[in-house]
Amino acid sequence: MVGVYVGSTAGYSGKNLIAMSLGLKFQKEGLNVGYMKPVGAVPRRTGDKVGDEDAFFVQDVLGLEQDPELVTPVLVTRDFTIKAFTTGCGDLLSAIGQAYAKLSQGKDVMLIQGSGTFLGSGTYCGVEGSRVAASLGAKTVLVDRYQKELRYDYILRSHAAVGDDLAGVIFNDVPESYMEEATGLIQPFLEKKGVTVLGTIPSDPLMGAIKVTDLAERLNGKVISAQGKGERVVESFLIGTMQVENFLTHFKRHKNSAVIVGGDRSDVQLVALEGNSPCLILTGNLYPNDIILTRSEVLETPIIVVREDTFTVAKKMESILTSHKLRDMIKVNHGAQLVMANVDYALLKKRIGL
Structure with missing residues (x-):
């Protein structure tokens, strides 16, 4: 059985996407895949069990039915934090290891999804990603999402911390x-x-999109x-504070962009509506005039x-x-195709020993 820890250099880097994409690919090859998110930060109750919201979603995508309390043995709630800062955390690595042993029975591959950052998040309780991965004997795939730059210093520190157990890095959203x-x-x-x-995954407008509702x-x-029409998709945004002539020139170059504009700027609002903006966001709690409302309804x-x-x-x-969660199956399927088209899967399998 092979364990693969999916960590990242920063929050919201694409760990969900990489974990789901790899899981779907492994399953397509006929491998029995298990999943775990040892440390969770967004509790969700299902029936009489409490687990992590991301973990529930990833399992749904992979078609897995596992005990949520095993999948996420460490849930960071308010009570957990108070206890950690007063009486201590206890031996959390042992709890994680025991849950992992149960979940990995009969599996070919175990996907272990990190929370927060690989080297930092969870240090106060001894459950930072690098320590969890080492305790489970897992190889790490590190996700580094482009945000004004790539975090090559962080990647090198991660390599120094875990050595050959770093299977490799995936650049995301470049x-x-x-x-x-x-x-x-x-x-x-590097x-x-x-x-x-x-691999290097290019930026794709759909992956960062969000529904109007x-x-x-x-x-x-x-x-x-x-x-x-709340299902319409927003990929980016423009600020409508400039003169109409300048705004119109700028607006034509940006498709699927919501327009943020003062509620009293009916001139810019009309240009955005006629230009097929997915939605208008009127600020200052000011409502538009009747002409704008009518055109909005007509143009949907x-x-x-x-x-x-x-x-x-x-x-x-x-x-x-930047931080919108991956929750739409259209985006999941599109993202999985994007990952597999840009990640050297054969090299990854070699690096994790599969």
Whole structure:
């Protein structure tokens, strides 16, 4: 039985996507796959059992029915944190090891999904990813998502910490403008240092997209028109604070972009509606005039009204589009194809000893 720990250099790097993609690929090859997320941070109750929200979703995708209390033996709740800071955490690695032993029975491959960052998250209780992976004898696949740069220093520190147990790194969400540097400069550098680069996954607009209804909920806003089109997808956003002529030129270059604009800027609102924006986000808790509302209904473009100012909403949008969870099966299937098309699966199997 082979254990593969999926860790990352930062939160929201794509651990869910990589774990699910590898699991689906292993299953397609006829392998018996098990799954575990030893440390969870988002508790969810199903029946009389409590587990981790991400873990429930990954198991659903992989068609697994496992005891959630075994899958995630360490759940970081408020009570857990208070106990950790007062009386201590106890021997959590033993609990994780016992759960792993039960879940891995009869399995060919065990996927172990990390929480937070590989070297840091969970250190206060001795359950940081590097320690958990070592205790389970698992090889690590490290995911490094591009966010203004790749974290090559972190990757090298991870390699120094676990040595050959680092099976390799996967670069994720790399924009076209950075691809040459990632593959032509950073990858050869890391490989000279003994780090295997398993693949580079390019940025894909669909993977960061969010439905209008989900977006409204995350912004604490209200959809006031075209409510029946809440399934429309937002891939990015534009701020409509400039003059209409300048905004129109900018808007034409960005498809599927929500437009964040003051509720009193009907000129920009109309341009966005006629330009087929997936939705308008009106700030300052200001409602649009009747002409805008009517065009919104006719063009079936939802309008979300929020309380905050434009700058605050834009900062929230940036965070939402970066950290939005993978929950849509269309995105899961698309993401799995993206992973398998850009990751050297044969090399990965060799590196994990499968």
